[in-house]
Amino acid sequence: MIRGKIVGTGSYLPEKVLTNAELERMVDTDDEWIVSRTGIRERRIAADDEASSDLAYQASIKALEAASMAANELDLIIVATTTPDLPFPSTAALLQHKLGAGKAAAFDLQAVCTGFIYALATADQYIRSGMYKKILVVGAEVLSSIIDWQDRSTCILFGDGAGAVVLVANEGESGILSSHLHSDGSQAELLYVPAGGSRQPISQEVIDKRLHYISMKGNEVFKVAVTALGDSVLEALEANGIDGEDIDLLIPHQANIRIINATAKRLGLPLDKVMITVDRHGNTSSASIPLALDAAVREGRVKEGSLILLEAFGGGFTWGSILIKW
Ligand code: ACO
Numbered sequence: 001m002i003r004g005k006i007v008g009t010g011s012y013l014p015e016k017v018l019t020n021a022e023l024e025r026m027v028d029t030d031d032e033w034i035v036s037r038t039g040i041r042e043r044r045i046a047a048d049d050e051a052s053s054d055l056a057y058q059a060s061i062k063a064l065e066a067a068s069m070a071a072n073e074l075d076l077i078i079v080a081t082t083t084p085d086l087p088f089p090s091t092a093a094l095l096q097h098k099l100g101a102g103k104a105a106a107f108d109l110q111a112v113c114t115g116f117i118y119a120l121a122t123a124d125q126y127i128r129s130g131m132y133k134k135i136l137v138v139g140a141e142v143l144s145s146i147i148d149w150q151d152r153s154t155c156i157l158f159g160d161g162a163g164a165v166v167l168v169a170n171e172g173e174s175g176i177l178s179s180h181l182h183s184d185g186s187q188a189e190l191l192y193v194p195a196g197g198s199r200q201p202i203s204q205e206v207i208d209k210r211l212h213y214i215s216m217k218g219n220e221v222f223k224v225a226v227t228a229l230g231d232s233v234l235e236a237l238e239a240n241g242i243d244g245e246d247i248d249l250l251i252p253h254q255a256n257i258r259i260i261n262a263t264a265k266r267l268g269l270p271l272d273k274v275m276i277t278v279d280r281h282g283n284t285s286s287a288s289i290p291l292a293l294d295a296a297v298r299e300g301r302v303k304e305g306s307l308i309l310l311e312a313f314g315g316g317f318t319w320g321s322i323l324i325k326w
């Protein structure tokens with residue numbers, strides 16, 4: 001049985017740290033509210049000259065180095081992003097050029113905060129089908145470019161960053177064991193960017209009404225996310241015939257510590273088996289899982305044979321999980 005196996009991880013965070021204390025000076029909020037409602041203490045913000053492909057490049061270089069692989073060996077690059085450099089061409093194509101990955105096909109994938117789960121599952125399917133053997137999967141976001149810095153209900157949540165993994169074809173027992181993907185577009189407007197696409201292109205009116213920024217009904221999203229993620233992790237356990245206690249490390253999408261805690265509880269998992277970076281990264285959308293995965297690898301929390309469960313929920317709505325035997 002051939003499956004995708006991660007053989008290298010890398011990540012990149014912009015230098016600028018934005019603390020809750022600084023946000024207190026920008027909008028009507030306070031550190032205590034942000035920490036108690038979200039668990040976030042600080043997040044990173046890209047420099048003016050940094051776009052998603054720049055962050056993706058830095059993370060990819062580290063992942064390729066960890067995999068001892070040259071960029072020109074890659075067959076495919078998938079970039080999950082909600083904040084592409086440009087409407088087109090894809091950020092993946094720009095990254096392909098920066099890396100010098102001359103023979104790689106490249107495309108972007110959009111599933112908002114579930115983007116990395118969708119991208120990794122897609123890459124695994126290319127490997128299982130035999131079409132490709134070496135794939136770079138990246139989650140990269142400059143969310144600060146679509147944040148309304150006057151909206152206290154959203155601007156405190158998000159951050160910028162990128163994470164990358166190198167996935168190769170593996171014939172052994174280790175690698176991606178299962179992936180489960182879901183979507184429900186019926187409530188798209190609970191979490192969306194109202195304008196800037198083909199429905200309502202950018203105009204002076206759009207800018208004046210601030211419709212090109214993230215709009216979210218946070219408490220309604222929260223309720224759907226907790227239920228969907230709880231169901232999703234149980235689905236992964238059932239499909240693999242395992243119990244929560246078999247999981248060595250849960251690497252959840254880092255949106256909110258309360259959502260993470262609720263999911264760990266549904267799994268019956270103690271918090272020392274949960275990777276938490278939301279305090280230092282905030283919600284980096286599609287970058288959040290590969291950023292947390294790379295931190296876990298570099299902190300020695302992932303060992304050969306470890307069972308790792310990834311899960312995410314995001315705009316769309318989209319949600320899903322991936323189980324990996326490391
Ligand atoms: N500082 C102080 N007060 C605030 C702030 C703030 N930054 N933001 C909102 N408030 C106020 C509200 O105005 C409200 O006041 P009111 O009661 O007087 O009306 C009160 O705090 C409670 O607001 P809620 O929105 O009900 O707060 P909640 O406990 O739901 O927390 C949060 C908000 C953190 C956004 C939470 O709902 C959440 O995490 N939601 C899920 C987000 C998520 O997971 N999104 C999916 C992934 S993201 C993606 O796909 C791009």
